[in-house]
Amino acid sequence: MARTGDPHRPAAGSALTSLTFALDRASPVPLYHQFAQQLEAAIGRGALTPGSLLGNEVDLSARLGLSRPTVRQAIRTLVDKGLLVRRRGVGTQVVHSRVRRPLELSSLYDDLESAGQGPATRVLRNEPIPASADVAAALGLTEGTEVTVLERLRCTHGRPVALLCNHLPPSALELTTQRLESTGLYRMMRSAGVTLHSARQSIGARGATTEEAALLDEEEGAALLTMRRTAYDVSGRPVEYGSHVYRASHYAFDFQLLVRP
Structure with a gap:
């Protein structure tokens, strides 16, 4: 050649x-x-x-x-x-x-790590709260049931790329801030014996709020990609509800489209 x-x-x-x-x-x-x-x-x-x-x-x-x-x-x-x-x-x-992520049931942490993007996490919130109506409906719980809320800032190469908010139902999963800042949530679930099977997910876009812009190093109103996902284990039980925002200037979802026979 x-x-x-x-x-x-x-x-x-x-x-x-x-x-x-x-x-x-x-x-x-x-x-x-x-x-x-x-x-x-x-x-x-x-x-x-x-x-x-x-x-x-x-x-x-x-x-x-x-x-x-x-x-x-x-x-x-x-x-x-x-x-x-x-x-x-x-x-x-x-x-x-720019982070390019396949549209499949995987964690952002794992995707960034496998792509050599050097993921890092800062935990902003990790505490039990009563489930709101929306969260309860997503997780199949009664409104007001205690759930764990996690808010994390995900970075790569020292710059923020995503703001992640997750709600989890009551479980024996050990969600210490130290572990959350050293690995991914789905990896923690797998190590605790949770087998993820499927998810329902929706993707959208909107402008950044003042708080989001400050955390993501963007201008207020800058374009953000949004993603809402409810993940299920092999028994069909909801195990996680996520509401995430991503910097559109640094992030993209990749789709593979197939022709229906």
């Missing part, structure tokens, strides 16, 4: 120094698209962190053995996606990696 010489390793002085790029000149895929894909993958797995400087187009072209228009088009692709930004007198800089 013909490549741009050997896989390219940029010279010192760039955040790309430790990375290699295998660009196939014989491929029908344009070189700019190959480079953009590999850059995006490096950002996604955390090899290029927010704030990393890539240098200017002239330097990148020389280091990678690519023409300036090729480099410019690759950078423009990732600028349009919100992953890179051009700064006058500085060069090209990584802004953030």
Whole structure:
């Protein structure tokens, strides 16, 4: 397979120094698209962190053995996606990696960890409260039954991406703040013998409240994705009701659509 010489390793002085790029000149895929894909993958797995400087187009072209228009088009692709930004007198800089999450019954913590996103959690609330009418209905309980409410701020690479609120029915599950800040809720459930089977989930969008904006490092009214989910165990018993918000600028749900036979 013909490549741009050997896989390219940029010279010192760039955040790309430790990375290699295998660009196939014989491929029908344009070189700019190959480079953009590999850059995006490096950002996604955390090899290029927010704030990393890539240098200017002239330097990148020389280091990678690519023409300036090729480099410019690759950078423009990732600028349009919100992953890179051009700064006058500085060069090209990584802004953030957008979390892309498959739409399936899994925890955000597990998804971020498996994607190399370095999840971290700050517990804002962990206490028993009487179930409201909505929470009671979701969990199949009588209104006023004591449930546990959890509010957590989920971060990756040091930046907030989601505000999670979960209600759980009475159980023997040990929900200490220390454990909640070191692992995911679904992982804790599994270790306690709870086998998750299915869930009902709805997704929407709205503007951030003042409190949400402050916690998520957004402007008031900024776009947030919303998700409500009731999860069930193998016996069909509701074991968790979640109401979560995600930064739309940093987060996306991925859908797989199948044709009905």
